Amino acid sequence: MIGVGVDIGGTFVKLFVMNEHGEIFRKEKIETDYSKGANGFIAQIGDFINSIQKEFPGQRVAVAVGAPGDVDNQRGILRYNPNLKFKDVADWPLADMLKKHTGITPCVANDATLAAWGVYEADLKRQGTNVLVVTLGTGVGGGMIINKELYQGSNGTAGEIGHTKIADLASGPLCGCGARGCLEAFVGTIGIKRRVMEAIAAHPQSELAKLVSAQKDFKIETVSRAAEKGCAAALKVWEDTGYYLGIGIANFTLVLDMDTVVLTGGVSGAAKFFMPALKRVLENQQIKTPFKRLKILVSQNPNIGGVGAAMYAIYRAQQEHVLCK
Ligand SMILES: [Zn+2]
Numbered sequence: 342m343i344g345v346g347v348d349i350g351g352t353f354v355k356l357f358v359m360n361e362h363g364e365i366f367r368k369e370k371i372e373t374d375y376s377k378g379a380n381g382f383i384a385q386i387g388d389f390i391n392s393i394q395k396e397f398p399g400q401r402v403a404v405a406v407g408a409p410g411d412v413d414n415q416r417g418i419l420r421y422n423p424n425l426k427f428k429d430v431a432d433w434p435l436a437d438m439l440k441k442h443t444g445i446t447p448c449v450a451n452d453a454t455l456a457a458w459g460v461y462e463a464d465l466k467r468q469g470t471n472v473l474v475v476t477l478g479t480g481v482g483g484g485m486i487i488n489k490e491l492y493q494g495s496n497g498t499a500g501e502i503g504h505t506k507i508a509d510l511a512s513g514p515l516c517g518c519g520a521r522g523c524l525e526a527f528v529g530t531i532g533i534k535r536r537v538m539e540a541i542a543a544h545p546q547s548e549l550a551k552l553v554s555a556q557k558d559f560k561i562e563t564v565s566r567a568a569e570k571g572c573a574a575a576l577k578v579w580e581d582t583g584y585y586l587g588i589g590i591a592n593f594t595l596v597l598d599m600d601t602v603v604l605t606g607g608v609s610g611a612a613k614f615f616m617p618a619l620k621r622v623l624e625n626q627q628i629k630t631p632f633k634r635l636k637i638l639v640s641q642n643p644n645i646g647g648v649g650a651a652m653y654a655i656y657r658a659q660q661e662h663v664l665c666k
Contacts, residue, residue: 342658343397345390346651347406348452349373351425354386357647358393361655363463367393368644379427383435387442394443403658404445405650406435407452414497417449448657450493452646454500457484458491459649460603462656464640471599475502475590477608480517481525485597491653503529507588527585530561530608536581537564540574548572565611576614583615587622590637594623598631603638605645612639 343366346357351373358367369389374382386406394402410422417436419425427433435449457474461467472486481503485492493499503525504518513522514532526532537559541550549567556563567575590602604612616637623632642648 342655343393343400343402344651344653344655344658345393345402345404346455346647346649346654347386347390347404347447348455348646348650349406349408349425350452351409355644355647356386356389357644357651359648359651359655361659363652365648368647373425375426379433380438382427383438384442387439390439390443390445394445401658402445403654404439404443404447405455405654405657406439406447406449407455407646407650408435408449409452412449412451412454412497414448414450414454414493417447419449448654450491450650450653451482451484451497451500452650453482454484454491454493454497455649455653456605456646457486457500457649458653458656459642459645459647460484460605460640461486461491462652463645463648464603464642465601465638469599469601469636471597472601472603473502473590473593473597473599474603474605475586477528477586477604477606479530481529485599487597502589502593505589505592507585507592524585524589528582528589528608532585533561533564533578533582533608534559536578537575540578544574547574549575549578561608562610565614568611568614579611579614580618582608582611583618583620584622586615587619590619591623591626591632594631594635595626595628600634601636601638603640605640605642609639609641 342361344359348355354371356369359365408419411420419433419435436447440446453476460474474484476482483500483502504523506522507524508522510522514526516523516526548570549572552563552567564575564578
C-alpha cells in the first residue's frame with residue numbers, strides 16, 4: 342500500500358509518498374500556483390498522484406489531503422479558506438475534483454487534524470489513548486485523537502482551539518479571525534509579537550530591544566535568543582505565553598481528560614522558556630485528577646502535516662473507509 346499525503350498551504354504544497362511501514366519514498370514541495378485557477382491547481386496535484394500510480398504499478402495508492410480552513414470531511418469539500426487565494430471557488434469539492442483526475446477518492450480533512458494524526462503515528466507510535474496536539478505558529482490549531490481514533494467532530498471542524506476564548510470578548514486582544522480574546526491572540530506569533538513590542542517600549546535598553554531593532558523582520562526566535570542571554574524582558578514574554586497557553590490547555594483538559602498533550606509548530610521551539618509557567622497553571626487547578634498524569638510533550642517535525650496525511654491515507658484505506666469520515 343502506498344499513501345500519498347498532500348499538505349496544501351497558501352504558499353506551498355507539500356507532497357509525501359510513504360508505505361505502510363513508514364518509509365518515505367518521495368517528498369516534494371511545490372509553490373502554490375494561483376495562475377491557472379483552482380482547476381489548474383488541482384490538475385497539478387492530480388498529475389503528481391497519477392505519476393505515483395505509474396511508479397508503483399499493482400500497488401494500491403491511497404490519498405489524503407490536508408487543507409487549511411473549514412473542511413467538510415464527510416464530503417471532501419473545502420468550505421472556506423482565508424489563506425488560499427483562488428477566487429473562482431467557494432465550496433471547493435476537492436475530493437470530487439481529484440477523483441476525476443486520478444480515479445482515487447481521497448480523504449480530505451483539515452490540515453491540523455491530519456498533522457495531529459502524524460504526531461500520533463510517527464512520533465508517539467500510537468502511545469496514548471486520548472491525545473491533544475496543539476500547533477503553535479502564526480495560527481494556533483489543534484487536532485485530537487480520542488480512543489485512539491482521529492476525532493473530527495460533527496462537521497469536520499473539531500480542534501479549532503486557537504479561537505476558544507480566554508479573555509473578555511469586548512476588551513481582549515484582537516485575533517486574526519476578527520474576534521477578541523481568542524487563545525491565538527495571546528499565544529500565536531502575532532500575539533507574542535504584540536507583547537514583545539510592549540516589552541521593548543517599557544524596556545528600551547533590554548537585550549530584547551537591541552536584538553529586535555537590529556533585524557529587518559521580526560522573528561520569534563529572536564525572543565528566545567534574548568531569553569537565552571538572560572534578558573528579563575524576553576523571559577517575561579515567554580513566561581506570559583506559558584501562562585496563557587496553560588489557561589487554554591487547562592480548559593481543554595477539563596473537557597477532554599486526555600492523557601497526552603503534544604505541542605508542535607515553530608513556537609513550541611521555545612518550550613523550555615514557557616513550559617514552567619504553563620505547568621504552574623495546570624498545577625494550580627482546583628480539579629486535580631485530570632492533571633495528575635497528564636504528559637506534555639514537544640514534537641517538532643516541519644513535515645508532520647504531509648507525513649500525517651500520507652499515514653492517515655493508509656490507515657483509512659486499510660479499514661476500507663473512503664473520504665475522511
Ligand atoms: Zn480567533
